[in-house]
Amino acid sequence: MLDNTATILDVANLTTVFNTRDGAVHAVNGVSFSLAPGELLGIVGESGSGKSVTMMSLMDLLPSPPAEIVSGEIIIDGEDVRAMTTAQMRAIRGGKVGFIFQDPMTSLNPVFTVGFQIMEPLREHLGMSKRQARARAAELLELVGIPDAVIRLKDYPHQFSGGMRQRVMIAIALSCDPKILIADEPTTALDVTIQAQILELIRELRQKMGMAIIWITHDLGVIAGIADRVAVMYAGQIVEHAEVKELFRNPQHPYTRALLETLPKAEGERDKRLKSIEGQPPIMNAAPTSCEFAPRCAHAFARCHVENPQRVSIGEGHDVACWWDAKTGGPRDA
Amino acid sequence: MLDTAAPLVKVKNLKMHFPIYRGILSRRAGEVKAVDGISFEIMQGETLGLVGESGCGKTTVGRALLRLYDITEGTIEVNGHDISTIEGEELRALRPEMQMIFQDPQASLNPRMTVGSIISEPLDEHTKLSKVEKRAKVGELMDAVGLARHFADRYPHEFSGGQRQRIGIARALALNPKFIVCDEPIAALDVSIQAQVVNLLEDLQEQFGLTYLFISHDLSMIRHLATRVAVMYLGKIVEIAPRDALYEAPLHPYTEALLSAVPHPDPSQESTRERIILKGDVPSPSNPPQGCNFCTRCPKVIDICRSVEPELQNYGDGHFAACHLLE
Numbered sequence: 122m123l124d125n126t127a128t129i130l131d132v133a134n135l136t137t138v139f140n141t142r143d144g145a146v147h148a149v150n151g152v153s154f155s156l157a158p159g160e161l162l163g164i165v166g167e168s169g170s171g172k173s174v175t176m177m178s179l180m181d182l183l184p185s186p187p188a189e190i191v192s193g194e195i196i197i198d199g200e201d202v203r204a205m206t207t208a209q210m211r212a213i214r215g216g217k218v219g220f221i222f223q224d225p226m227t228s229l230n231p232v233f234t235v236g237f238q239i240m241e242p243l244r245e246h247l248g249m250s251k252r253q254a255r256a257r258a259a260e261l262l263e264l265v266g267i268p269d270a271v272i273r274l275k276d277y278p279h280q281f282s283g284g285m286r287q288r289v290m291i292a293i294a295l296s297c298d299p300k301i302l303i304a305d306e307p308t309t310a311l312d313v314t315i316q317a318q319i320l321e322l323i324r325e326l327r328q329k330m331g332m333a334i335i336w337i338t339h340d341l342g343v344i345a346g347i348a349d350r351v352a353v354m355y356a357g358q359i360v361e362h363a364e365v366k367e368l369f370r371n372p373q374h375p376y377t378r379a380l381l382e383t384l385p386k387a388e389g390e391r392d393k394r395l396k397s398i399e400g401q402p403p404i405m406n407a408a409p410t411s412c413e414f415a416p417r418c419a420h421a422f423a424r425c426h427v428e429n430p431q432r433v434s435i436g437e438g439h440d441v442a443c444w445w446d447a448k449t450g451g452p453r454d455a
Numbered sequence: 456m457l458d459t460a461a462p463l464v465k466v467k468n469l470k471m472h473f474p475i476y477r478g479i480l481s482r483r484a485g486e487v488k489a490v491d492g493i494s495f496e497i498m499q500g501e502t503l504g505l506v507g508e509s510g511c512g513k514t515t516v517g518r519a520l521l522r523l524y525d526i527t528e529g530t531i532e533v534n535g536h537d538i539s540t541i542e543g544e545e546l547r548a549l550r551p552e553m554q555m556i557f558q559d560p561q562a563s564l565n566p567r568m569t570v571g572s573i574i575s576e577p578l579d580e581h582t583k584l585s586k587v588e589k590r591a592k593v594g595e596l597m598d599a600v601g602l603a604r605h606f607a608d609r610y611p612h613e614f615s616g617g618q619r620q621r622i623g624i625a626r627a628l629a630l631n632p633k634f635i636v637c638d639e640p641i642a643a644l645d646v647s648i649q650a651q652v653v654n655l656l657e658d659l660q661e662q663f664g665l666t667y668l669f670i671s672h673d674l675s676m677i678r679h680l681a682t683r684v685a686v687m688y689l690g691k692i693v694e695i696a697p698r699d700a701l702y703e704a705p706l707h708p709y710t711e712a713l714l715s716a717v718p719h720p721d722p723s724q725e726s727t728r729e730r731i732i733l734k735g736d737v738p739s740p741s742n743p744p745q746g747c748n749f750c751t752r753c754p755k756v757i758d759i760c761r762s763v764e765p766e767l768q769n770y771g772d773g774h775f776a777a778c779h780l781l782e
C-alpha cells in the first residue's frame with residue numbers, strides 16, 4: 122500500500138508498453154516515486170529512457186493503442202487516477218496538474234492564435250469571461266518575459282521563436298494555478314538569462330503557493346540549482362534516487378557516475394574531446410531480465426547479466442538499483 | 456593556420472524584417488526587425504558560435520544564410536558567390552553544399568515517412584546512388600548519430616525527443632555538405648549523446664574541413680567547440696571575438712550577464728552564486744528602443760546609451776563590441 126499522508130502525488134510500479142507493428146517497446150518498467158507539496162523532483166536520464174512516457178502515462182495522454190499501461194498505481198491529491206472517468210481526468214489536466222510538453226511546436230496548435238490557446242484553459246477550468254481571460258493571458262505572457270504581450274496574443278505560433286513558444290507553454294501550464302506542475306524539458310530553448318528568470322518565477326510559485334514540481338531535464342546545472350531530490354532513469358527504470366547534494370557528491374550507480382563525468386566544463390581547462398558513454402542504448406523490446414546497463418557498464422559481473430537489480434536503500438533517502446557496491450568496489454551484500 | 460584561411464561565408468548588413476499585418480483589411484502595420492543589419496564572416500573550416508537571448512534573431516540569421524528566406528537587405532557571399540538574390544535551379548544546385556539542422560525536430564520531420572526514408576530523401580533528390588548503396592549510407596549515418604539501425608522502419612512519433620533530433624542530424628549529414636547551420640542541435644539530447652554528436656561534428660570537420668554556424672544556448676558547449684563566438688541581442692551583433700577572449704574578458708555588458716547566468720552542475724556552488732539578473736523592460740523587435748538596443752535593461756547604462764546607437768568596433772585581436780562604455 123502507498124503511504125500518501127504527506128504527498129500530493131504517488132506513483133507505484135508504473136509499467137507502460139507500446140504494442141507496435143514490429144513488436145513491443147517496454148518504455149517504462151516499474152517506476153515508483155512520490156512528491157510532497159512544494160517539493161521539486163528533478164528527473165534526468167538517457168535520451169529514450171522513458172521520462173516523457175512516464176509523465177504522459179500519469180496524465181493518461183498516450184494514445185491507446187499502441188500504448189498500454191500494464192500496471193501501476195497513481196494517486197493524485199488522494200484520488201486514484203486510474204479509476205477516474207474521462208471527464209474527471211480532463212478536469213485534472215490543465216487544472217490541478219499543469220503540463221509543459223517537451224515539443225512546444227507540436228503541442229501548440231498552428232491554426233489558433235497564441236492568445237486563444239492561453240485563454241482556453243482559463244475559460245474552461247476557471248470559468249473566466251473572454252475579457253478576463255484575455256487580460257490574464259497578457260499578464261501571463263509578461264510573467265514569462267515576452268514583450269508587447271497584448272499585441273503578441275494575436276500572433277500564431279510560427280511567428281514566435283523557439284524559446285518564445287516554449288514560454289507560451291509555460292504560461293499555459295501555470296495559467297490555472299496548478300498544485301502539481303510537470304515540466305518536460307521546459308527551458309531547453311531558452312538562453313541562460315531568461316532561464317534564470319523562469320527559474321526564479323518557479324521558486325516564487327513554490328514558496329507562495331506550495332506548488333509541487335517534476336522537472337525533467339538534461340541540464341545537470343539546472344538540476345543542481347533547483348531540485349530537492351533527483352531521480353535518474355535508464356531503460357525505463359529509476360536506477361538511482363537521492364537528495365540533490367547527495368546525488369552530486371556521492372553518486373552510486375555506474376550510469377549516474379558516467380553521466381556526471383561526461384559534462385563539458387564551464388570553467389577552467391577545456392576538454393580536448395568530450396567523454397561519452399560507450400556502447401549502444403538498450404533496445405527495450407522485452408521486460409528487463411538483467412541489468413539493462415550491463416553491456417555498457419565498467420563494473421558489470423556475472424549476476425548483472427542474469428538478474429535485474431531492484432532499488433535498495435543505501436542511506437537516508439538514497440536508493441540505487443545496482444548489484445555493484447560503489448563503497449566496497451565489489452558485489453553488494455544481499 | 457586559421458588566420459590565413461579565406462572566409463567561406465561573408466555577410467554584410469543583413470536585414471530580415473517580417474511584416475506585421477493587422478485588422479480585417481490585413482493592412483501592413485509595421486514589421487518585426489528580427490535581424491537588423493548584421494555583418495560577419497565565417498572562415499573555411501571554423502565553427503562560429505552564435506549565442507544570444509531567446510527571440511533575438513539567431514534562427515532567422517541561420518535560415519537567411521541558407522536562403523530559406525528572401526532577405527530584406529544586405530548581401531550574403533558563400534565561397535565567393537553572391538547568393539543574396541539567386542532563385543530556382545541556381546539555388547537548388549547549392550542546397551547539397553549547405554545544410555541545416557533544425558531547432559524543432561518534430562516540425563521538420565514528415566510524420567508519414569519512415570526514419571529510413573527521411574534520412575535517404577536528400578540522397579534520392581541529389582545523388583544517383585543505387586538502392587543498396589543508399590541503404591548502406593543510411594545505416595552508416597544512423598550509426599554515426601547513435602540510432603539503432605533496426606529503427607529505420609519506424610515513424611518519427613515513435614521516438615523520444617532526443618532520438619528525433621538525431622534523425623534530423625543524420626539527414627543533414629547525408630550529402631556531405633560543406634557548411635552546416637546547426638540550430639540548437641543538441642539541446643534535446645542527454646549529455647552523453649551530446650558528447651557523441653559533438654565529437655562526430657568535430658571529426659567531420661577535421662576530415663572534410665566542414666564549416667559550422669553553431670547556434671546554442673549552452674555556453675559550456677560553445678566554449679568547447681567554437682573557434683569564435685558572436686553574441687546577438689535584439690537583431691544585432693553586440694560582440695564577436697575569438698573564443699578565449701570572449702569567455703575570459705567579455706566586453707559587452709550583455710555578454711557579462713549571459714556568462715554570469717550559466718548554471719553549474721554543483722548544488723553547493725549553485726546555492727551561493729551571484730548572477731546578474733537582468734531587470735527592466737524587454738524591448739520588442741518591432742519597436743526597438745532609441746540608442747543602444749540593450750539600454751532598457753543594461754546594468755551599466757549611461758545617458759548617451761538612450762540616444763545614440765553604439766557601433767561595433769575593433770578592440771584588438773579580432774575582438775569587436777558595440778558599447779559606449781568602451782569608447
Ligand SMILES: Nc1ncnc2c1ncn2[C@@H]1O[C@H](COP(=O)(O)OP(=O)(O)OP(=O)(O)O)[C@@H](O)[C@H]1O
Nearest residue numbers: 139148168169170171172173174613614615616617
Ligand atoms: N508512440 C510510440 N511508439 C513506440 N515507441 C515509442 C512511442 N513513443 C515513445 N516510444 C519509445 O519509448 C521510449 C521512451 O521514450 P520517451 O519519450 O519517454 O524518452 P525520454 O526519456 O523522454 O527521452 P528524451 O530525453 O529523448 O526526450 C523510447 O525508446 C521511444 O522510442
Ligand SMILES: Nc1ncnc2c1ncn2[C@@H]1O[C@H](COP(=O)(O)OP(=O)(O)OP(=O)(O)O)[C@@H](O)[C@H]1O
Nearest residue numbers: 280281282283284473489509510511512513514515
Ligand atoms: N515568420 C515570422 N513571422 C513573423 N515574425 C517572426 C517570424 N519568424 C520569426 N519571427 C520573429 O523574429 C524574432 C526572432 O526570431 P528567431 O526565431 O530568429 O529567434 P531566435 O534567436 O532563434 O530565438 P530562440 O533562441 O528562442 O530560438 C522573434 O521576435 C520572432 O517572433
Ligand code: SF4
Nearest residue numbers: 412415418425443444
Ligand atoms: S547492476 Fe551491474 S551492470 Fe548494472 S550498473 Fe550495476 S554494476 Fe553495472
Ligand SMILES: [Mg+2]
Nearest residue numbers: 173223615616
Ligand atoms: Mg522526452
Ligand SMILES: [Mg+2]
Nearest residue numbers: 282283514558
Ligand atoms: Mg531559434
